[in-house]
Amino acid sequence: MSDFRGVAHTTPELIKFGGPAVEGVIFPGFYYPDGERYPGSLEFVAAYKEKFGEEPETYAALAYDATNMVLQAMREGGVSRQAIRDYLETMDGFSGVTGKHKFDANHDTEVPIILLTVKDGQIVLAEKQL
Incomplete structure (x- = not known):
């Protein structure tokens, strides 16, 4: 029996381990590379693939956004811990x-x-969204 602990549900391992049994399953996610819905996501995917040789998974994309939030806070609010915290707290x-x-x-x-x-063996956006 396969061990699914630690396998992010938006990774290719879902299909690898689940096979035909996961076809049609609908599940929540936090990331899908879609340039229309999320500007910059396709460029992020291309840069990630060039550097690491594979497509980014959910946690890579979330870490990328978190890092960029902190960098924006440092540029616009200041580099002290308090300035970063204050900026993030009031960020609109x-x-x-x-x-x-x-x-x-x-x-x-x-x-x-x-x-x-x-x-068809690929993770895609579900037809209906919340």
Whole structure:
């Protein structure tokens, strides 16, 4: 029996381990490279593939956006810990490759959730979105 612990649901391992059983399954996700929906995402994918030789997974895209949020905070708010924190807390939204982000009153990021599905052995956007 395969061990699925630690396997991100938006990685190719879903299809590798699940095979035909995952065809048509619909599940939530936080990342899908779509240049129309998420500007810059296709350029991110191309640069990632050039550097690492594979397509980025969800956590690579989220880390990319988190890093760019902090860099923006440093450029626009200052480089001290307090300045970065204050900037992020009051940020009205950051548009990244995973969508638009902002922080709530509990300092948690509000990340847009998308619905994905497996179609013809590939992970794609589900036809209906929330």
